[in-house]
Amino acid sequence: MSPYRILTPAQIIFSFMTITLCLVLLTGCDSSNESLSNSPISDNEDFQLVVDSSKTLPIGFSSPMTATLVSNETGERKNVPGKISMSSSETSIVNIVGDKIHAKSTGEAEVTAAASYRGKTYRTVVTVQVTDALVDSLTILASKESIGIGATLQFNAIAQFDDGTSLDVTQQPSTLWRVSDTNKASIIADTGLLTALAPGEVYVELQGFANGISFSGSKQLTITDAEVVDLTITPSTSRLTSGMTLQYTATALYSDSTTNDVTSDVIWSIDTPEIATINASSGLLTVGPKSGKVTISASYTVGDSLFRHSVHAFVDNNDIAFSAFSISPGTVSIPILTTSKLSAIAVDENGNSYDVSSPSTWTLNSPTHASISTQGNLTVNEKVSSSPLEVTANYKGLAATARVSISESPIQQFAVSPQMLNLSIGLSKQLTANLVFESAQFLDFTSYSSLVWTSDDPSIASVTASGLVTAQAMGSTLVRVSGDYNGESFSDSVSVKVAPATVKNIIVTPTTHFINDLQTKKFNAKAILSDLREIDITDIPSISFGLHQIVRLQT
DSSP states (O other): OOOOEEOOOOGGGOOOOOOOOOOOOOOOOOEEEEEEOOOOOOOOOSSSEEEEEEEEEEEEEEEEEEEEEEEETTTOEEESSSSOOEEESSSTEEEEEETTTEEOOSSEEEEEEEEEEEEEEEEEEEEEEEOOOOEEEEEEEEOHHHHEOOEEEEEEEEEETTSSSSEEEOOOOTEEESSSSTTEEOOOTTOEEEESSSEEEEEEEEEEETEEEEEEEEEEEEEEOOOOOEEESSSSSEEOOOTEEEEOEEEETTTSSSSEEEESSHHHSSSSSSEEEETTTTEEEEESSSOOOEEEEEEETTEEEEEEEEEEEEOOSSOOOOEEEEESEEEEEEOOEEEEEEEEEEEEESOOOOEEETTTEEEEEOOEEEOOTTEEEEEEOOOOOOOOOEEEEEEEEEEEEEEEEEOOEEEEEEEEEEEEEEETTEEEEEOEEEETTTSSOOEEOOOOOOOOOSSSOTTTTTEEEEEEEEEOOOEEEEEEEEEETTEEEEEEEEEEEEEEOEEEEEEESSEEEEEEOOOOOOEEEEEEEETEEEEOTTTTTTTOBBOOOOOOEEE
């Protein structure tokens, strides 16, 4: 009998390789995370808008901006409902991308933040200084040194810069997360969320560029062979009424007594969908109009093991007496084509509030000018020339009305994001366009037909009518967009830099082969690039072949 060896693709190990790496990434940092506030520009003096943001950022980095309303009388802080509107006095220095301040070039710019509350608009101004500081060191952080198989762990990174400032760079346009062994762990490149796959040691690394200089940091993680032994759900019991929603949480218990939140990893189900429904991926329960007992279950699969746990909720739509019913907000002013969320709130005799937006019936006095969803999302389609719109909600014999006016607020800013694209040949990226009004309201304008997208050089980067950019050849160009809204014209541009194609996959042939003892066999490798070209990399010195496992067969 002759011994044989069989080699499969899983037995071929490649060293990490990139045929071409040409990242044009931006740089940045943050110095002090301070609370900045000005008096609101509003005739209502009861509140002031307080903004938490960074006053100093290096080029290329972003800082989130969060805001709260503070009572001038009591000092009470309230979360700002809805989105915060932001605009920059110098968009070439500081640009607004989503809810973040993005540093583009050295200099100083004023960022104005605005928010609406109870029909009033509050504003404050933050002065942002953009520097050319470079990353001096990078610290990788995690709440645990070891986790069990199937567990998730969030990694964070703090960059220290040569001017003494620091910045959380966990989620930045110029950074990328990776792990040393993808067989033992996977990680989301943009966020740093890791999932343990197999026991062993792995290194978690963050790579980035700042002012053309690369930086990186890593942290070791131990994945233990601890196994899931139980699954729990909270809350364990609940008493609900029609229209209410409740978020459930699933927790995995491991053999080493550690725990892990697996709410988004389990499959949620319910036994009585006629009484309530549950989102299968998030665990959010919504109660219907019928009464009864419901059983909420979560199923969690780890390898070949299945864990299941159940809890109960009791729905009683007869015992609760409501003493008040209203729509929040009671008055609404929104621009044409935008959407505003209205909530129907019922209050019982004990003062407890229930959001009953979903089971309420919503109607409009002028449905030709606007529309409203069953959840209370109001969209204005055109200007109303006569009396204001009225929205009515009905719930269990109770009724409430809100008045809606069409905002004449002018456009404060038209912003396209991202403002800079770094693409390898063959790759694509979707651009988004947003209108920001002086009333602090937003409108996603990306899909509207009045927008015109063009490329200065389509041979380098092309763009579709919907704003999808595709890298065609090495070089730099601008993608421009223009349009009009309610008689106002606007335009913006995005800088696009195209780098050489990068490796997307490696294929080894033959995929399976039988080899006698003392025989040799030639294997070949080819790289699939982002532009779909194939390159033979068999004889490149930086490529190494190795055996992961040998299986002996005897005949």
